Amino acid sequence: MQNRLYEKYKNELTPKLLADLKLSTVMEVPRLKKIVSIGGARTTEAKDxxxxxxxxxxxxxxxxxxxxSSYxxxxxxxxxxYPVDSKGKRRVWRWSDRKKILLHATQGDFVVKDVKDVYSIYLKDRL
Incomplete structure (x- = not known):
């Protein structure tokens, strides 16, 4: 059984991207993967x-x-x-090299989805 996001992407977004980007096959359509990180559970809440x-x-x-402030x-x-877990608890990004991450962003490797003001960041899987 595939998850809801995968089914929506496959059935609704893939055909639209195929047409909008004027691609010749579905293999050329960018694929999405949800960004995940791993780490231990917090034992105390962050102070700031x-x-x-x-x-x-x-x-x-x-x-x-x-x-x-100027930006x-x-x-x-x-x-x-901000990085939060499924319970809304504070987490941290696992991206230490900010310039490298921005370079990936300029290449279109990240997609931000907004569903009713709940944002998710996805990373394209470049094989």
Whole structure:
């Protein structure tokens, strides 16, 4: 039995992507995999809410860095996505090299899905 996301992607999104991207076979349609991470369970709650002093972002094909406050002032339509588990508990991203992750983002390797203001990040599986 396939999961609901897989069935929706296969039956609804694959034909649309095939047409929209003008691909010749379904084998050319990008595939999605949900990003998962593993780690031990927390024994105590984190003391501070999520915070950052700097933000890396891509503009005009290059990676730039700005302070968090200046970036959010200039980009008020930004949606912040934090790592949480299925119970809503705080977790951490397992991506230590931010510039490498942004490079993957510029290549279209990440897809962000918004379902009723609940965001999921997917990573394309490049075989």
């Amino acid at each position: 809410a999520y915070k950052t002093n700097e933000v890396y972002f891509v503009t005009e094909g290059s990676i730039k860095k700005a302070t968090y 959010t002032k200039q980009n008020q339509d930004v949606v912040e996505i």
